[in-house]
Amino acid sequence: MKTNQGHRIVVMGVSSCGKTEIGQRLAAHLGGRFLDGDDYHSEASVAKMSRGEPLTDDDRAGWLARLSEILGAARTADETLVVGCSALKRRYRDILRQGDPALTFVYLRGSRELLLERIQSRKDHFFKGEAMLDSQLATLEAPGDDEAVTVDIDAGIETVVARAAEALAERYATRADGAAS
Template sequence: MNDSARCILVMGVSGSGKSHIGRDIAVAMGAEFIDADDHHSPLNVAKMARGEPLDDEDRKEWLMTLSDLFDHYRRQGRDVVIACSALKKRYRDVLRQGAPALNILYLEASRNVLLKRLSARKTHFFTGEHMLDSQLQTLEPPNDDEAICLDVRYSPKAIVERFLAQLNER
């Protein structure tokens, strides 16, 4: 097993920029990028598209799949960045089963900023004020010991630079 690989989770509620920032971090590191949304079951996607929030049972298999992906890359000694909401601490704990030394970037944003971003989306299955409010109610923000927390009002370039600088200091 090769534990020199860096496994990174970019987390936050929908609209925080997880996928954009995650891709940019992966490019900067020469790592693989995975969007957790691509690993939802068709039933979960349909549920969210109807405006129904996912519950813990809906997320269970999805989180295990993501944990397995972290484990796969870690065992191969390959860096990977996964963008995933990971709203609750226990969800992040499931992900750590595949990557015990998981590095987390939490993208913080106000409800107003998030709502503005979501309303600009045209093709994503997750839209709407009700869905955002459900995620905000579910969110258990990580503390500074668990994650590097950065405000989305910084430019994507600044977020990536700040994250990588803090990651390298750890």
């Protein structure tokens, strides 16, 4: 489904919810490009997370600002860009929206049990451990319907991508209807 105008989308949620895999497939479905927000963490932040230490707001500030700049450049270019980014707090999402006020969030929601199972099965990733997951879940300010489309991750990857694509299509149709009136 190639869109006739660019959209910027952040696929968000806690670690192991599927931001990268779902984001990549969603970008392909929309005819856009995918960017993994984790690739933009500083070396110090990656080292900190590798030691099992949660990041602070100060640790995240430069990272979020850089992602906002990238989203802004994609907006200027009218590019469809899907970014995988935890975006756990509303103020983090507000920083990202500075680059594109029309930014859409797709919140990938899953149970703690499912998320922990996925974390424990991951290899070669800096984010490990139950304590880190619990820290993210405690930090999470789940977005409301006014801010994001919420997609449950309790199904296979293709189903989750289809759910996300359908929810986005509905959101964009609603925005277009509102703009036309």
